[in-house]
Amino acid sequence: MWLGGAHQSYIPTHSQIRNLGMQSIGVASSLWRYPVKSLLGETIDALAFDERGVEGDRIFAVRNGAGKFGSGKNTRRFARMEGLLTMSARWDAGSVLLRLPDGRVMSNDHPDLNQALSSVLGQEVELVREAAVSHLDAGPVHLISTSALHWLRGLLPESLIDERRFRPNILLSTSGVGVVEHDWLGKTLSFSGGLRLHISGLTERCVMTGMRQSDLPDDLMITRAIGEHTQFNFGVYAQVMEPGILRQGEHAFLE
Structure with missing residues (x-):
């Protein structure tokens, strides 16, 4: 670019410098956030990431009388609760809006919410x-590829x-074969x-993967x-090394 007779040099960002000469391995085709653990989430155009993970992701959880958080499995911290996947949650500027099976929408501070749940x-x-005990599983960010979904459809x-069964934060559109991630x-x-x-670990699946949700039927064959x-x-699973905003359509590179 020339301006007033002086040549203005293009200065790339640090990330652009790192990615120079690298071949894209995929594109962020879908981005997901789950404000309440084990409830249906929301797909959005951009996600903010900090050291904890995705902003607003699994910030809330349903807790039973024994102090365990609602989940699709039974562990030391979690308890399987039927009905969680009949509800959805949306992040709204620091608070959460929950949609119940009867269509009612209630905020996290609604006085009748716990009774309704x-x-x-x-x-x-x-x-x-979330307080001292994290609501996250083995990693703060979860990622799957379209190659993996295509491989499973072949089986x-x-x-x-459907990607919704696997509850990723990031779905990468990839061209490889198999579970490339x-x-x-x-x-x-x-x-x-x-x-x-x-990329810090593999994601271990439980029966929740094949459970009914929205228009997806029960299917135990998937987990099997x-x-x-x-x-x-x-x-x-992945840990955040450098925080930032991820937008739908961005290219991904392996360093």
Whole structure:
């Protein structure tokens, strides 16, 4: 660019310098956030990442009388609760709006919310904000690839294989064959906008993957197939190395 007779040099960002000469391995085709753990989430055009993970992701959880958080599995911290996937949550400037099965929308500070949740789930529960005990599983960011989904559809042509079953934060549109993200373990994934993630572990699946949600039916074959072919692993967890904003359509690079 020339301005007033003086040549103005183009100065690339640090992320652009790092990505020079690198080949894109995929594009962020869908971005998801789940404000309440184990409830249906929301797909959005951009996500903000900090050291904890995705802003507004799993900030709230449903807690039962034993102090365990609602989940699709039973562990030391979590308790399986039927009915969680009949509800959805949306992040709204620091608070959460929950949609109940009857269509009502209630904020996290609504005085009747806990009573409504208890009625849906058939037990006394309360919605709690994250405190000392994290609501996250094995990693703060979860990622899967379209290659992995395509591979699973090949194994189960009669099943409805949908990204929503796997609850990723990032769905990468990729051209490889198989569960390509498993080969990225220990590597750094950088995006054209500056976000950098360290791929820290494989995502172990439980029965929640095949549970009914929205227009997706129960399908135990999905979890069974993942168990037989990839030892119940499907997708990867990541840690945030450099915070930033990730926008739909950004390219991803392996460093």
